[in-house]
Amino acid sequence: MEMNQYLEVFIEESKDHLQNCNTQMLELEKNPADLSIVNEIFRSAHTLKGMSATMGYEDLASLTHHMENILDDIRNGKLSVTTAVMDALFSAVDDLEEMIASIASGGDGKKDVSRSLKMLEEILTGEPAAAAQASHSSVQYDEFERTVILQSLEQGYNAFEMTVSLREDCLLKAARVFMVFEVLEKIGEVIKSSPTVDQLEEENFDQQFCVTIASKEDSDFLEKSVMKVSEVDTVKVNEVNLEQEPSPAAEEAAVTLEAVKEVPEETKERETQKNTVSNKTIRVNIDRLDVLMNLFEELVIDRGRLEQISKELNHGELNETVERMSRISGDLQSIILTMRMVPVETVFNRFPRMIRQLARDLNKQINLEISGQDTELDRTVIDEIGDPLVHLLRNAIDHGVESPELRREKGKPEEGTIQLRAYHSGNHVFIEIEDDGAGISKDKVLNKALSRGIVTQEQAKAMTDTQIFELIMASGFSTAETISDISGRGVGLDVVKTTIESLGGSITIHSEEGQGSVFSVQLPLTLSIISVMLVEVEAEKFAIPLSSIIETAIVKNDEILHAHNQRVIDFRGKVVPLVFLNEVFDVEKGNDEEVHSVIIVRKGEKMAGLVVDSFIGQQEVVLKSLGDYLGDVFAISGATILGDGQVALIVDCNALIQ
Amino acid sequence: MTNQENDLKVIVFQLVNKEYAVPVHNVQSIEKVMHITRVPGVPAYVRGVINLRGVVTPIIDLRKRFSLEEAEESEHTRIIIITVNGLEVGLVVDAANDVLDLSTDSIEPQPNVVGSIENDFISGVAKIDRRLLILLQLDKVLENAA
Numbered sequence: 001m002e003m004n005q006y007l008e009v010f011i012e013e014s015k016d017h018l019q020n021c022n023t024q025m026l027e028l029e030k031n032p033a034d035l036s037i038v039n040e041i042f043r044s045a046h047t048l049k050g051m052s053a054t055m056g057y058e059d060l061a062s063l064t065h066h067m068e069n070i071l072d073d074i075r076n077g078k079l080s081v082t083t084a085v086m087d088a089l090f091s092a093v094d095d096l097e098e099m100i101a102s103i104a105s106g107g108d109g110k111k112d113v114s115r116s117l118k119m120l121e122e123i124l125t126g127e128p129a130a131a132a133q134a135s136h137s138s139v140q141y142d143e144f145e146r147t148v149i150l151q152s153l154e155q156g157y158n159a160f161e162m163t164v165s166l167r168e169d170c171l172l173k174a175a176r177v178f179m180v181f182e183v184l185e186k187i188g189e190v191i192k193s194s195p196t197v198d199q200l201e202e203e204n205f206d207q208q209f210c211v212t213i214a215s216k217e218d219s220d221f222l223e224k225s226v227m228k229v230s231e232v233d234t235v236k237v238n239e240v241n242l243e244q245e246p247s248p249a250a251e252e253a254a255v256t257l258e259a260v261k262e263v264p265e266e267t268k269e270r271e272t273q274k275n276t277v278s279n280k281t282i283r284v285n286i287d288r289l290d291v292l293m294n295l296f297e298e299l300v301i302d303r304g305r306l307e308q309i310s311k312e313l314n315h316g317e318l319n320e321t322v323e324r325m326s327r328i329s330g331d332l333q334s335i336i337l338t339m340r341m342v343p344v345e346t347v348f349n350r351f352p353r354m355i356r357q358l359a360r361d362l363n364k365q366i367n368l369e370i371s372g373q374d375t376e377l378d379r380t381v382i383d384e385i386g387d388p389l390v391h392l393l394r395n396a397i398d399h400g401v402e403s404p405e406l407r408r409e410k411g412k413p414e415e416g417t418i419q420l421r422a423y424h425s426g427n428h429v430f431i432e433i434e435d436d437g438a439g440i441s442k443d444k445v446l447n448k449a450l451s452r453g454i455v456t457q458e459q460a461k462a463m464t465d466t467q468i469f470e471l472i473m474a475s476g477f478s479t480a481e482t483i484s485d486i487s488g489r490g491v492g493l494d495v496v497k498t499t500i501e502s503l504g505g506s507i508t509i510h511s512e513e514g515q516g517s518v519f520s521v522q523l524p525l526t527l528s529i530i531s532v533m534l535v536e537v538e539a540e541k542f543a544i545p546l547s548s549i550i551e552t553a554i555v556k557n558d559e560i561l562h563a564h565n566q567r568v569i570d571f572r573g574k575v576v577p578l579v580f581l582n583e584v585f586d587v588e589k590g591n592d593e594e595v596h597s598v599i600i601v602r603k604g605e606k607m608a609g610l611v612v613d614s615f616i617g618q619q620e621v622v623l624k625s626l627g628d629y630l631g632d633v634f635a636i637s638g639a640t641i642l643g644d645g646q647v648a649l650i651v652d653c654n655a656l657i658q
Numbered sequence: 659m660t661n662q663e664n665d666l667k668v669i670v671f672q673l674v675n676k677e678y679a680v681p682v683h684n685v686q687s688i689e690k691v692m693h694i695t696r697v698p699g700v701p702a703y704v705r706g707v708i709n710l711r712g713v714v715t716p717i718i719d720l721r722k723r724f725s726l727e728e729a730e731e732s733e734h735t736r737i738i739i740i741t742v743n744g745l746e747v748g749l750v751v752d753a754a755n756d757v758l759d760l761s762t763d764s765i766e767p768q769p770n771v772v773g774s775i776e777n778d779f780i781s782g783v784a785k786i787d788r789r790l791l792i793l794l795q796l797d798k799v800l801e802n803a804a
């Protein structure tokens with residue numbers, strides 16, 4: 001019961017740690033030799049184990065414990081990073097994620113994890129040879145440890161093998177071992193110990209153990225330092241002799257993964273950088289931020305009212321105070337808005353895993369390059385954008401990037417590259433997904449669209465490239481010859497398009513056949529405060545988002561033409577259909593007027609003229625939903641509260657343009 | 659939370675000439691009539707939305723919902739804000755009269771003779787002294803809006 005208040009923190013932090021594990025593991029797969037990564041994963045897993053044990057989630061704790069064992073073996077060089085190892089780790093993390101998800105949704109966090117456990121255990125027991133060998137006192141090093149040793153030698157460190165014997169009557173051997181390690185870690189870096197740290201901690205050794213250490217001090221100093229630990233009998237220090245054959249395990253490592261990359265210094269730099277960058281932050285419940293935002297929105301509404309009153313009263317001091325208040329609340333607004341901004345990283349994070357899996361399922365080689373992940377978007381947008389991006393990425397892998405054989409034939413590198421970019425531009429954030437795959441075949445698209453009856457022959461002739469590419473986002477369209485699990489059901493892209501449009505964004509496609517395609521998603525910075533044009537239709541006020549307005553115009557009655565039962569106007573040489581808002585929204589109409597106020601709005605390439613009675617003006621408003629009870633109302637995307645406290649409805653121009 | 663489990667606290671309001679009751683735990687607040695913004699394309703009994711302290715809240719005209727005759731708003735007209743299953747909705751009523759404790763014993767099932775449309779929305783009737791209170795089934799009142 002008292003746990004409840006910690007549960008939320010626990011779930012949040014666990015998610016963070018799992019995410020960290022995921023990213024680091026992907027990193028490890030690329031740099032199997034980078035010990036700092038293993039350490040990073042180990043830290044996360046270890047914290048997770050501790051937390052879940054404290055919270056009483058035994059399954060979680062035991063699975064993480066097994067993970068730790070593997071990681072520890074990797075760390076100690078008893079195990080090399082092979083695909084099998086990574087698979088086991090990934091599967092374990094998947095299980096952990098599911099368990100956390102179950103806890104988050106009120107479950108008990110129990111799950112049958114035997115499969116992952118078995119995988120992990122097989123790996124632990126599957127390479128007993130290496131472990132057994134290593135436990136002998138003549139220390140053997142695998143490829144990785146040799147690299148580390150060689151590197152430390154290059155950097156002016158000395159590498160020593162220390163054989164430490166404890167006194168016969170030593171009672172707390174583990175404690176002494178711990179003290180020895182503590183001393184050693186102060187003067188250098190422990191590279192390897194045999195038996196392993198785990199075994200040492202469990203006192204699984206006689207009186208002697210061996211430690212390999214890189215240090216700048218000389219052997220005498222090392223010996224003396226360790227001898228200071230009580231109950232240490234003897235200490236023997238030898239320089240490391242690397243003139244041995246690499247162990248069989250090491251050879252295997254070299255075979256299973258591409259040549260072990262060296263641990264470059266920059267990784268260490270990167271690590272220190274990471275540490276210094278970490279700012280002081282606190283965790284705030286999102287609900288509280290929403291409440292804050294709501295309160296502030298009320299303040300904005302009252303501010304509007306105050307401004308109006310002070311203008312009417314025209315009282316000097318009052319005016320001054322109100323002005324000051326407006327300025328301060330303006331600053332407050334920008335702070336609150338930025339507080340709600342979340343880097344797109346939170347969405348992008350899960351993609352590398354997904355791509356890895358997909359690429360393996362489809363037997364394609366794919367390199368995902370992510371840039372601009374620190375670009376920030378409003379939380380509401382972030383929540384919605386994940387699924388569309390998943391669709392687009394899947395699409396790029398399935399339809400875009402060709403199979404390695406095909407790529408080789410075409411003279412491309414076997415590994416396809418998918419770039420995921422995010423960047424700011426003006427009041428928008430762009431997210432682009434670019435692949436260097438096959439591109440979109442215009443002819444294929446057109447033929448398909450014709451056969452499906454989406455376009456007519458005449459229409460097809462007049463279409464621009466962009467329009468043709470847009471066809472693939474029409475519903476009921478799919479160019480994949482075979483229907484796979486990943487995509488090709490023709491439901492993906494049109495859903496993507498509608499989701500993005502409902503967020504007030506747009507999507508455009510550029511493609512070069514044989515060269516690849518770019519899907520570019522444009523999103524508004526924030527959804528909660530938008531600029532609108534307020535208009536009047538009889539006595540009712542409506543707000544039209546400025547983002548979809550091209551311009552306003554005054555149209556006389558005799559300028560309205562009729563075409564196919566549709567009233568249209570000639571607007572700068574283009575035929576634009578008119579939409580009478582009073583008809584769409586069933587507003588009771590007064591007398592007919594001679595001139596009409598028209599707002600020209602657009603949706604992609606298409607335009608429409610919204611006929612209203614009068615323009616009130618432009619205003620920043622707070623976007624509110626109509627609530628669950630009313631659900632989706634045709635052509636209304638939400639509501640806002642005006643300065644006089646009344647509600648005005650926001651027109652969804654996209655729904656009005658056909 | 660009453661000490662006696664048998665008690666139900668209700669808000670009593672008036673519609674035409676009958677008195678209705680809704681459990682007090684469903685009631686958020688009682689508001690005077692304010693400007694209601696019409697929403698096009700919704701059922702006729704949805705009067706529109708109001709600005710309830712910064713939250714856009716839909717308003718149901720109970721007279722229209724129960725197919726009763728329409729009436730002019732008076733100074734007694736109130737909007738009762740209720741929450742049912744997380745939905746927040748306002749009900750326009752003729753007047754908000756009272757807060758009462760009903761013992762569950764006094765609640766009887768709705769007699770089948772009434773035969774009006776509102777029949778569907780009623781979960782029971784309660785008799786207190788000489789007053790007859792009609793207990794509303796709020797989730798039915800809110801059903802199929804959109």
